[in-house]
Amino acid sequence: MQRPTSSQLFARAQEAIPGGVNSPVRAFKGVGGDPVFFARGEGPYLWDEDGNRYIDYIGSWGPMIMGHSFPPVVEAVQKQAAEAIGFGAPTELEIEIAELIKARVPSIEQIRMVNSGTEATMSAIRLARGFTGRDLIIKFTGCYHGHSDSLLVQAGSGVLTLGIPNSPGVPEAIAGNTLSLPFNDAEAVAAALERYSGQVAAVILEPIAGNMGCVLPRPGYLEQLRTLCTDHGVVLIFDEVMTGFRVNAGSAQGLYGVRPDLTTLGKVIGAGLPVGAFGGRADIMACLAPLGPVYQAGTLSGNPLAMAAGLTLLKHLTSDVYARLERQTQRLVYGMEAAAQAAGVPIATAQVPGMFGLFFSETPVHSFEDVAACDTERFKALFHQMLDHGVYLAPSAFEAGFLSAAHDDAAIDTTLDAFRAAVKAI
Numbered sequence: 001m002q003r004p005t006s007s008q009l010f011a012r013a014q015e016a017i018p019g020g021v022n023s024p025v026r027a028f029k030g031v032g033g034d035p036v037f038f039a040r041g042e043g044p045y046l047w048d049e050d051g052n053r054y055i056d057y058i059g060s061w062g063p064m065i066m067g068h069s070f071p072p073v074v075e076a077v078q079k080q081a082a083e084a085i086g087f088g089a090p091t092e093l094e095i096e097i098a099e100l101i102k103a104r105v106p107s108i109e110q111i112r113m114v115n116s117g118t119e120a121t122m123s124a125i126r127l128a129r130g131f132t133g134r135d136l137i138i139k140f141t142g143c144y145h146g147h148s149d150s151l152l153v154q155a156g157s158g159v160l161t162l163g164i165p166n167s168p169g170v171p172e173a174i175a176g177n178t179l180s181l182p183f184n185d186a187e188a189v190a191a192a193l194e195r196y197s198g199q200v201a202a203v204i205l206e207p208i209a210g211n212m213g214c215v216l217p218r219p220g221y222l223e224q225l226r227t228l229c230t231d232h233g234v235v236l237i238f239d240e241v242m243t244g245f246r247v248n249a250g251s252a253q254g255l256y257g258v259r260p261d262l263t264t265l266g267k268v269i270g271a272g273l274p275v276g277a278f279g280g281r282a283d284i285m286a287c288l289a290p291l292g293p294v295y296q297a298g299t300l301s302g303n304p305l306a307m308a309a310g311l312t313l314l315k316h317l318t319s320d321v322y323a324r325l326e327r328q329t330q331r332l333v334y335g336m337e338a339a340a341q342a343a344g345v346p347i348a349t350a351q352v353p354g355m356f357g358l359f360f361s362e363t364p365v366h367s368f369e370d371v372a373a374c375d376t377e378r379f380k381a382l383f384h385q386m387l388d389h390g391v392y393l394a395p396s397a398f399e400a401g402f403l404s405a406a407h408d409d410a411a412i413d414t415t416l417d418a419f420r421a422a423v424k425a426i
């Protein structure tokens with residue numbers, strides 16, 4: 001029997017699933033056209049239901065740092081599934097992964113596993129509020145921290161793609177406790193902390209913003225936030241759901257040498273299975289139930305399949321892997337810059353090992369305001385050109401690109417050939 005094509009599947013999906021997708025950015029609303037339905041992944045490649053092969057720069061939105069179907073992870077999941085899929089009771093695997101994360105990210109003195117990045121940030125916010133006895137939180141416009149009520153204010157990623165600054169369904173009373181400030185502007189934070197002195201529980205940010213493209217922190221910005229939070233008794237939360245173990249063995253905080261009070265993780269630590277985590281200072285984590293009064297729980301938290309996958313992946317993330325990610329990211333980004341220049345198309349880029357941003361802008365990009373000024377029509381045209389040439393970029397101008405260690409020179413050179421043809425045509 002013939003397999004259904006991507007477009008047949010999309011028609012069928014829309015009958016049963018809102019918009020045909022289980023997460024909005026997948027719907028291609030930001031770029032137009034119908035989403036591609038995938039059948040298989042291996043290394044840097046994906047195959048769709050129509051049998052087309054693509055070089056993948058989404059990597060399941062971050063987790064596939066060693067490429068798709070990384071054999072050790074596949075084996076670990078198979079072995080664990082044969083033993084037990086879940087208990088809802090403690091296992092040694094949970095201790096092993098907690099110890100490994102603690103060893104690589106020293107600010108994490110204690111850690112708790114959850115099932116998604118959204119849960120991780122939602123729980124970290126509750127904990128910061130419980131610890132400080134304060135209600136207000138500060139976030140930054142264009143940073144996305146998942147879809148919990150408190151954090152769905154001026155957020156990035158899908159909400160930005162769909163142009164929804166604040167979602168209906170989030171009560172004013174909750175959104176009113178969230179202040180959204182410009183990214184990369186420490187003075188705005190200083191002013192807000194003075195104005196709301198004694199009322200702010202936490203400052204939460206993506207230390208490298210990856211949900212409005214990829215926007216790097218200006219030199220000194222993270223250090224300034226650290227000092228301000230210490231001075232005002234505010235919990236500094238680095239949301240490293242995206243950057244955790246992706247950009248450096250010690251995550252973004254290891255790359256920049258700044259120690260937050262709490263960190264949220266996801267994506268890479270689950271190797272593609274549904275995992276999140278939050279951790280940090282032992283005195284703050286001690287407020288969590290069952291030790292303390294701040295309640296947080298999860299039926300599937302620390303699930304053995306997910307822990308086996310994550311632990312196996314983390315053990316393979318050696319310094320050689322990050323060095324390779326850095327080299328390959330540079331090869332790609334410098335190649336794109338040269339191609340765009342040759343075609344007379346102005347672009348701005350940002351990169352860290354394994355992650356990059358590409359903006360149609362004549363000036364460097366430091367904040368959401370800069371991102372919003374970019375030429376998104378040009379991105380849409382580029383996206384479809386690249387797709388036609390067998391390269392799968394995120395279907396939104398407001399997402400970062402991800403590489404894996406499996407992206408070898410051949411994959412990158414093929415991508416650059418496609419990019420050279422695409423920039424000439426847009």
Ligand code: PLP
Nearest residue numbers: 116117118144145146239241242
């Ligand atoms: N925080 C950041 C920085 C993210 O990039 C994301 C998702 O992309 C989240 C939180 C939410 O994670 P999840 O989609 O697993 O709920």
